[in-house]
Amino acid sequence: MMVHAIVGRGFSGNIFLVDAEKPCLIDTGWSPSIAYSARTMNECLNGRTLSSIILTHRHIDHVGGALAFMERFGGEILAHEIDAPPLIDGDQESTGAVMFGGELFPMPVRKLVGGEDIDLGGGEALRVIHTPGHTSGSMCLLGQGCLFSGDTVFADGGVGRWDLETGNYEELVASAEKLADMEFENLYPGHGPSVIGPAKEHVEMSLRHLKMIGRFG
Numbered sequence: 001m002m003v004h005a006i007v008g009r010g011f012s013g014n015i016f017l018v019d020a021e022k023p024c025l026i027d028t029g030w031s032p033s034i035a036y037s038a039r040t041m042n043e044c045l046n047g048r049t050l051s052s053i054i055l056t057h058r059h060i061d062h063v064g065g066a067l068a069f070m071e072r073f074g075g076e077i078l079a080h081e082i083d084a085p086p087l088i089d090g091d092q093e094s095t096g097a098v099m100f101g102g103e104l105f106p107m108p109v110r111k112l113v114g115g116e117d118i119d120l121g122g123g124e125a126l127r128v129i130h131t132p133g134h135t136s137g138s139m140c141l142l143g144q145g146c147l148f149s150g151d152t153v154f155a156d157g158g159v160g161r162w163d164l165e166t167g168n169y170e171e172l173v174a175s176a177e178k179l180a181d182m183e184f185e186n187l188y189p190g191h192g193p194s195v196i197g198p199a200k201e202h203v204e205m206s207l208r209h210l211k212m213i214g215r216f217g
């Protein structure tokens, strides 16, 4: 699976362009990165359109570019059914737009529940994994040895915040446990560096950190 990482600038989350037969985007970053990201996507896609724009969760630093990219590059916007309504409604509070000082434009979203496979063509697919904790409708994507982890876990044992609206510590621990049980090689988180190579130990470290916080926090 060919993955182009467009590293988030400022508050903007990372964007991953999965260059499959049916290209898809995982997260979209946010202004002021949109113009820069669009240039990179333009070069990678080289005239092709996106099949889907998958959003790992509702926060504006991940979804703020979705509408602009859909209009420019095509693709259906997909999100978990719990995090989809604030995106469809343009809920400024729940998407963190108010907190970040931005504005979220309502967008059309097809709802996912977790467990489904998103077909990328050529025998490749991404499995949707519901991983609540950072938000109640957070999800990760797993396919061809790659885990796209949104804001659930990060490289080097990092973990997502659970103190924002709909965040939940116990759910985050359970989600990290679920991920630590899965098989993958590479980790592509929503912020910070990706891990190319044996990435499982990074997620196991995230789980240990979370449990430690529970004991002493």
Ligand SMILES: [Zn+2]
Pocket (backbone or CB within 6 Å): 057, 059, 134, 151
């Ligand atoms: Zn987030």
